[in-house]
Amino acid sequence: MSLVDELKSAVTPRAALLVVGVLALQLLFIASYVGALHNPRPTDVPFGVVAPQQVSTVLMERLEKLPGDPLDPRTVTDAAEARDQILNRDIDGALIVDPRGRTDTLLVASGGGTVLSSALEKMFTQVEAANQRTIRTVDVAPASPQDFDGLSAFYLVVGWCVGGYICAAILAISAGARPANPHRAVIRLGVLALYAVLGGLGGAVIVGPILGALPGSVAALWGLGALVVFAVGAATLALQSLFGIVGIGLAILLIVVAGNPSAGGAFPLPMLPPFWKAIGPALPPGAGTWAARSIAYFKGNDMTASMLVLSAWAVVGAAVTLVMSTLKRQPAAEPGT
Numbered sequence: 001m002s003l004v005d006e007l008k009s010a011v012t013p014r015a016a017l018l019v020v021g022v023l024a025l026q027l028l029f030i031a032s033y034v035g036a037l038h039n040p041r042p043t044d045v046p047f048g049v050v051a052p053q054q055v056s057t058v059l060m061e062r063l064e065k066l067p068g069d070p071l072d073p074r075t076v077t078d079a080a081e082a083r084d085q086i087l088n089r090d091i092d093g094a095l096i097v098d099p100r101g102r103t104d105t106l107l108v109a110s111g112g113g114t115v116l117s118s119a120l121e122k123m124f125t126q127v128e129a130a131n132q133r134t135i136r137t138v139d140v141a142p143a144s145p146q147d148f149d150g151l152s153a154f155y156l157v158v159g160w161c162v163g164g165y166i167c168a169a170i171l172a173i174s175a176g177a178r179p180a181n182p183h184r185a186v187i188r189l190g191v192l193a194l195y196a197v198l199g200g201l202g203g204a205v206i207v208g209p210i211l212g213a214l215p216g217s218v219a220a221l222w223g224l225g226a227l228v229v230f231a232v233g234a235a236t237l238a239l240q241s242l243f244g245i246v247g248i249g250l251a252i253l254l255i256v257v258a259g260n261p262s263a264g265g266a267f268p269l270p271m272l273p274p275f276w277k278a279i280g281p282a283l284p285p286g287a288g289t290w291a292a293r294s295i296a297y298f299k300g301n302d303m304t305a306s307m308l309v310l311s312a313w314a315v316v317g318a319a320v321t322l323v324m325s326t327l328k329r330q331p332a333a334e335p336g337t
Helices: 003-010 013-037 053-064 078-087 113-130 152-176 182-209 218-243 246-259 274-283 285-299 304-327
Strands: 046-051 073-074 093-096 103-108 135-140
Touching: 013 246, 013 304, 046 053, 046 078, 046 135, 053 073, 053 093, 078 093, 078 103, 078 135, 093 113, 093 218, 093 304, 103 113, 113 135, 152 182, 152 218, 152 285, 182 218, 182 304, 218 246, 218 285, 218 304, 285 304
Parallel strands: 046 073, 046 093, 103 135
Antiparallel strands: 093 103
């Protein structure tokens, strides 16, 4: 047999397509991560200004004209309202102008991402210096000393996501990409749900009582973790039911390639390029990271949208898996259980 014949025999068209798909996934991974994270800078950061009317108008115009449009400024009634809006995650910071002195107060929330709070402090140190004023910085939602750069919530959610799609992939590899019938689909989803409950609890206990990396309710983090794991796992089961083994690659594309760099983990959403900033909240890593930080540092505020996103992934993934299990298989389809 010639080398060409040997090659044709050893490398099937299906295997070749899978290798090409893996290469594409690799290149997309590089493009996504480098594209999202290579040049972080604040853009349209929701920001409050507390100042007397005559000062506020001029200051707002100046902030709106800063190079690169780093801020989306809006007037706030007083310091208490500014704090409330930060804790409600409506704004990421605020400047409180002291009309009787030359030192103003910058409110930040490093629990939402220390990189962003540091960027705001650096920016306003320069802005105030240009006006021969100084600032003092007050962190109203400080990150835990054990939570370096505010990354623990992100890594926690990444771990939950990895568990979700690996569990679903193992179920498919061991028992067929598509469940053989609705009963088997329910069993598969039930196993995933049990795994999600255990995985959510384990993650919450590790980052809370064991490592002390995140404050906040262990029970709330447990519930969030169970939902994240199940949502990612159900979505992976659905993709496998639709596309077979290729569905695992599609799950990695959605969760790892698109989801992780856009999650606002390493750099909060206002520091990401427009594309990643737009897709992040709609994907499980982004929704999970936002909710985990809300639980840890913002008294559980502003979680509704994130929980709805995760619930949608869970419900749609489970529904597609169940529907696909009712469809008649083609004779050449892989056997299921």
